[in-house]
Amino acid sequence: MMVRIRSWILTIAALIGAFCILVFGASLVFGLKPQIVVSGSMEPTIPTGSLLMAKEVSAAQIEVGDIVTVQRPGDAGLVTHRVTSIEQRYKDWEMTMRGDANAADDPQPYTVRVVGKIVATIPGAGYVAGVFRTPFGMTGVIVFGLAVLTAFLWNPARRAAAEGSDGTAAVAHTASAVRGKRR
Template sequence: MRALRFLQSTVLNLAAILGTVSVVAVVACLVLGLRPAIVISGSMEPQIPVGGMTFARTIPAADAEVGDVVTLPRPDGSGLVTHRVVGTEPGPGGATLLTLRGDANDTPDPQPYTVRQVGEVQLTVPVLGSVALFMQQNVLLVVGVLVLVGAFASLPLRPTPRRGSDGAGTAAPARRAQPA
């Protein structure tokens, strides 16, 4: 019984910690203006591993400097690219031309990116992107596990009554007779 109570308490504490960390992370992203992105290729390894999650702050593209790691939309609209700035120059109509290259790549990206703003990567958390991607792709499984954990954590743990040697439950204490 003690082990089950310990397990239940541990599950509740871990759930509370995970919930608190999640809320704090969301609030921090909102307050600090950070946008998360999941890394799905190895072009920035070893600094940014596959399965990591980056957090980027939006800045004007003209403020990006050589050496910065930035996230921006691919020209074909197929998602985001996170690479290091290796060249920058003024572009047409107030835009900026950025030449990017992944740390693991031998050559820069084929075409410069014409952009007005970029996400400057502030933080990378390894593995977090893989966890988020798994949760996105397995929503029903995650919800099911959460329901089971919640049900387990809310089970009342009471000791069962002892039984006498004859198999019957223990008798209730006798009442005192009332004086007449």
């Protein structure tokens, strides 16, 4: 039973670690920025809780129909919606956007020079990534890490084999150590 639990804990840890390495590696190699979807405005195309990978590009490279992330006016956070129209205004671009689940375009166009073009979506992975951003989540990560360490280091089968099935090896070893000290 403990062997099976130990195996599951190590497997889960390995999968989470591999996922983190892939996301981090893709971010470095391809210049992508991970983002977490916190609303349903792009459903069903992009479900809430998805992890997005955005590539920073010039607004001149964007076409109607692309899904992009831009800064809301007044530093009110980011918005990820589909571009419904785009016009050049001197060095800036004015984009009108709409969430796929919304009936109308966003109230005001966004004036931008650079946007985050969405190149990959990983449904559900944003929930996992979001956990790492909270004190409760970090506590869970630490507890899980300790469980992995314990599962890796604690091996009752090895201890039982070293002692013998009835504990005689440990008793015989102790008796010979005591005899060696008397001489």
